[in-house]
Amino acid sequence: MSDFIFRTVPTSVPVTPEMRAWQDAVRLGFGMSDGPDEAYDHWAVDVVADGYRLDAAYATPPALAPVAELEQPVATFASGAKTVNVGGGRLEPALFISEVTVRTTHRRRGLLKRLMLDALTRAKADGLALATLTASEGAIYGRFGFGISTEHRSVRLDTGPRLAWSREVEPRVVLTPAADSQAVREEVFARFHARTRGSHERPHFYAKSKTGVWEYDTDSAHRELRVAVHWDADGAPDGVLTYAVNESEQSVRVWDFVTAGAEAELALWQYLGSIDLVTGVVFRHLGPDSPLRWALADPRVLTTTGVEDYTWTRLLDVPGALQARGWDADGEARLEVIDPLGFAAGTWRVAASAGRAEVTRSTDAPLRVEARALGSLYFGLADARALAQAGQIHGPDDEVARLAALFRTDTAPYNLAAF
Ligand SMILES: CC(C)(COP(=O)(O)OP(=O)(O)OC[C@H]1O[C@@H](n2cnc3c(N)ncnc32)[C@H](O)[C@@H]1OP(=O)(O)O)[C@@H](O)C(=O)NCCC(=O)NCCS
Numbered sequence: 001m002s003d004f005i006f007r008t009v010p011t012s013v014p015v016t017p018e019m020r021a022w023q024d025a026v027r028l029g030f031g032m033s034d035g036p037d038e039a040y041d042h043w044a045v046d047v048v049a050d051g052y053r054l055d056a057a058y059a060t061p062p063a064l065a066p067v068a069e070l071e072q073p074v075a076t077f078a079s080g081a082k083t084v085n086v087g088g089g090r091l092e093p094a095l096f097i098s099e100v101t102v103r104t105t106h107r108r109r110g111l112l113k114r115l116m117l118d119a120l121t122r123a124k125a126d127g128l129a130l131a132t133l134t135a136s137e138g139a140i141y142g143r144f145g146f147g148i149s150t151e152h153r154s155v156r157l158d159t160g161p162r163l164a165w166s167r168e169v170e171p172r173v174v175l176t177p178a179a180d181s182q183a184v185r186e187e188v189f190a191r192f193h194a195r196t197r198g199s200h201e202r203p204h205f206y207a208k209s210k211t212g213v214w215e216y217d218t219d220s221a222h223r224e225l226r227v228a229v230h231w232d233a234d235g236a237p238d239g240v241l242t243y244a245v246n247e248s249e250q251s252v253r254v255w256d257f258v259t260a261g262a263e264a265e266l267a268l269w270q271y272l273g274s275i276d277l278v279t280g281v282v283f284r285h286l287g288p289d290s291p292l293r294w295a296l297a298d299p300r301v302l303t304t305t306g307v308e309d310y311t312w313t314r315l316l317d318v319p320g321a322l323q324a325r326g327w328d329a330d331g332e333a334r335l336e337v338i339d340p341l342g343f344a345a346g347t348w349r350v351a352a353s354a355g356r357a358e359v360t361r362s363t364d365a366p367l368r369v370e371a372r373a374l375g376s377l378y379f380g381l382a383d384a385r386a387l388a389q390a391g392q393i394h395g396p397d398d399e400v401a402r403l404a405a406l407f408r409t410d411t412a413p414y415n416l417a418a419f
Contacts, residue, residue, distance in 0.1 A: 001110065003059060004058065004060065004074070004075075004111070005058045006056070006057050006114070007055075007056055008056075009022045009055075009073075011053075013041075013048050017071075018071075019047075020040050021071055022054050023043055024072070025056070025076050025101060025103065026076050026099045026101050029102065029103065030136070038214070038219075039219050042214045046208075050080050050204050053078065053079050055076070057073060057106075057111050057115065058072070059074045075101065075102045075106065077100050077115035078099040079095055079096065079123070080095075081095060081123075081126075081128060082200065082201040082203070083200075084132060085194070085196055085197055085198060085200075086130075086379070087325055087379070087380070087409060088327070089194060090325075090326055091193070091194070092130060092324040094128060094130035094313075095128050096133070097116075097132070098133065100116075100133075112140075119131075120341070127317075127320075128316060129315065129320030129324060130313060130314070130321050131146070131314050132149070132200065132311050132313045132314075134310060134312070141312050142372045144314065144341065145344065145372055145375065146312035147373055147376035147392075148309040148310075148375075148382070149198065149311050149375050149376060150309075150310045150415040151309055151310050152284055153284075153286045153304055153306070153307050154284045154285075154286075154305045155303060155304055156280055156282050156302075156305055157269070157273065157281045157283075157303075158279065158301040158302075159273045159274075159278055159279060159280055159301075160280075163301050165295055166295055166296065166297050167295050169267040170263075170267065171267055172230055172232070172233075172267065173229070173271045174228070174229050174231065175226065175227065176229055178225040178242065179211050181211055182210070185211075185256070185258065188237050188240045188259065188260055189202060189258050192258050192259065192416065197326070197379055197380065197409060197414070198379040198381070199415055199416065200311060200415050201417060202419075203419045206417075209222070209255075212224075224244035225242055225255060226244065227242050228271055230259070230263075230268055238260040238261055238264040239264030239268050240256070241268045241272070242255045242256035242257070243272065245275065245277075245278060247277075250278050250279045250280075251278060252280070253281075253283075254282065257283060265287075265292070266292070282305075288412035288414055289411055310418075314343075314344070315337075315375060317344070319359040319360075322348075323356070323358070325378065327355055329405055329408050330354070331352055331406040332402075333350050333403045334349045334350075334362045334365035334366060335348055335365050335368070336365045336368045337369055337374060338368055338369065338371065339370075344374065347361065348360070348365070349361075349362040366396060367399050369393050372392060373387045376392075377403075377407045379413035380408065380411075380412065380413055381412065383404050384403040385401060
């Protein structure tokens with residue numbers, strides 16, 4: 001690592017040349033082109049609003065390399081604290097990690113490992129019990145103790161003549177200009193976030209991307225966005241749908257769909273199903289407990305087109321994370337957490353009752369649980385029995401079944417934030 005200088009890039013608005021070079025490195029790492037000036041201006045506002053820390057590695061220049069080489073990071077790593085819903089209506093701060101890149105010419109020399117270990121060590125020292133991220137590739141983060149913790153399901157709803165509803169919902173839906181929709185979206189998202197296990201707080205860029213002001217994927221404003229809001233019987237907003245019609249394909253793409261209850265969700269699906277000149281609707285984040293399928297006269301008009309990992313979570317502090325968690329089952333388990341990086345290592349007794357758990361040190365345990373498995377159990381996504389069959393948990397079947405029952409949740413985790 002002596003060939004590298006590690007630095008934290010100070011953040012500000014307006015964007016500085018150093019920030020710009022950092023963002024250029026991210027774009028290089030993800031195979032994107034350099035952006036227009038506006039993209040850097042938007043990004044600087046977001047990074048400052050989120051309070052993100054931008055870490056970078058710079059290569060010390062070989063004798064004949066141009067000086068500019070030193071000013072371009074060869075690795076980037078962003079992180080900051082935001083909340084996740086850990087069940088029982090509780091929001092817990094976690095380290096959100098994003099914009100992880102290493103330049104092709106410097107890969108597999110341990111740069112990601114160094115930046116990750118530094119960030120996790122700081123986060124633990126700061127008292128954060130959890131770290132979380134989304135992954136571009138599935139094989140990167142398990143070794144760092146992250147396990148898949150939420151998934152997302154992509155669907156297509158055919159809205160042709162076969163679409164009919166087994167139950168019609170009162171259509172309290174009003175269209176609003178996308179540019180004016182952020183306040184209502186924030187209000188509904190806050191309700192969703194507070195009630196949904198596995199929900200991650202949204203970073204600031206959502207305020208721009210869902211209002212059409214700026215879309216990072218295309219480096220441009222998004223003028224096709226339409227927004228429909230659902231109001232509950234008391235006149236409060238409880239659902240916001242953001243979508244765009246693709247005229248040539250006669251389809252609708254849902255860009256955002258946040259609700260604080262099933263009535264709002266069904267009402268907005270029924271609104272989508274009645275848009276004229278369209279034969280299908282696609283959406284990437286149907287909730288695991290969505291009533292949509294069950295409200296269709298012909299359930300086969302709904303097709304799941306993919307299920308993918310969404311967030312990956314790792315525990316930094318086992319008692320802290322498990323005592324913050326909301327527990328839907330009562331029970332007890334003793335487990336040794338295997339964590340080569342050390343953060344979560346230890347032998348613990350977990351005793352849950354009436355929604356809370358007490359976690360204490362234990363001298364022995366019948367179960368050995370890998371850190372990544374604990375990440376997949378945390379929001380209730382994975383069943384401990386499946387993780388044991390997959391070799392991530394070791395111990396007798398009855399103890400594994402006891403662990404599975406202990407971590408069982410009443411609802412599947414659901415997340416609507418990318419970062
Ligand atoms: C993924 C990426 C950040 C890895 O950076 P890196 O500096 O090469 O990683 P490191 O050298 O620190 O690797 C640490 C370990 O992870 C392994 N690893 C790294 N990337 C991996 C990958 N894509 N798949 C499988 N294993 C990987 C390394 O082999 C190494 O294993 P070891 O400790 O057993 O030797 C880099 O390849 C990259 O920038 N890719 C493109 C952008 C991207 O996908 N970023 C991730 C966003 S979520």
